[in-house]
Amino acid sequence: MAGKAEARAEAARLMQAFLDAGARAVEADILQPAETLLDLYGEDIRARAYVTNDPLRGEMMLRPDFTVPVVQMHMAGGAEPARYCYAGEVFRKQERPSARAVEYLQVGYEVFDRDDPVAADAEVFSLFDRLLSPLGLRAITGDIAILTAAVRGLDTIDSRKRALLRHVWRPRRFTRLLERFGGLQPQPESRQRLIANLRAGRMPEAAAPLIGLRSRVEIEARLAALVEDAEAPPIPAQQVAQIEALLNLSGKAGAALDRLREMAAEMPAIRAATDRLAQRLDALAGRGINVDALDFEASHGRSTMEYYDGFVFAFHAPNPDLPPVASGGRYDALTAVLGQGRSIPAVGGVIRPGLVADLKGAQPC
Secondary structure, three states: OOOHHHHHHHHHHHHHHHHHOOOEEOOOOOEEEHHHHHHHHHHHHHHOOOEEEEOOOEEEEEOOOOHHHHHHHHHOOOOOOEEEEEEEEEEOOOOOOOOOOOEEEEEEEEEEOOOOHHHHHHHHHHHHHHHHHHHOOEEEEEEHHHHHHHHHOOOOOHHHHHHHHHOOOOHHHHHHHHHHHOOOOOOOHHHHHHHHHHHOOOOOOOOOOOOOOOOHHHHHHHHHHHHHHHHOOOOOHHHHHHHHHHHOOEEEHHHHHHHHHHHHOOOHHHHHHHHHHHHHHHHHHHOOOOHHHOEEEOOOOOOOOOOOOOEEEEEEOOOOOOOOOEEEEEOHHHHHHHOOOOOOOEEEEEEOHHHHHHHHHHOOO
């Protein structure tokens, strides 16, 4: 494996390429406030980040990535349009013994531009493709917006749509919810008993003292939502099958686009997102990308950080045990969350310079 010196030399080369592309170099503190990340991702982030306590600043996390602090910096007063680049260590826990590093260098490039988001997608991807092309990597693309549009178009109550959208990035949980909301899986017995009591007007442990952070009003609202869910009709079987077919869609980008257009005839909710995919492929082709050879997976990006909400991509080495050499995507909604009422379309990506150095070292002379 490449040492830190080789990884830093590769990081410097990539940073120079990003600077040449018009980016401005920025920094981000290694210790980040945990509150922001917990608000964005909930307690799940604790399984992936190193958490500590500061006597003055409260709960802090070792930087799990750069995107959130860069977005915060830009939304606090960055000029528009803007391009940023950065390099530094990030820290990720591993749940089991693995060859994957828990601390590694990351180099990134981010574009904030409201004029032509499709062109910005193509700019970022084509720049990464050019920088990584000597390594013979496999590029995979996807589009989270197509899946989320399909969920929003389901014939069901809003609370079910919100639950599915919340778990888009947890594939197994998403599938279980879809099957339950579609009537394919029964309610757990404990929930059935609870619903029966609620329908009979018996609030569970109504006189019990409150424990935890939720108020009694919040608890009662949650119980009312459970009753609403139990009384709602199942999601139509045809729509469940359409979501499952969408999740399983993969192939070359052009063929996938043709299939999505066919699916849009029965799922009109995905038509606008499919049109954006077509525009993106045209923009990529205009930058020299062979879109006929480009892989597309509708489920791609569902196991990454949860802020991606549109175009997503990754570059993989032939060794399946290695993490992606590079990855990225569009995160428009994140800018709205961190922008305190302001938002701007944004897209970016990161490269692992240590992996790039390893792969270069493994190439025959």
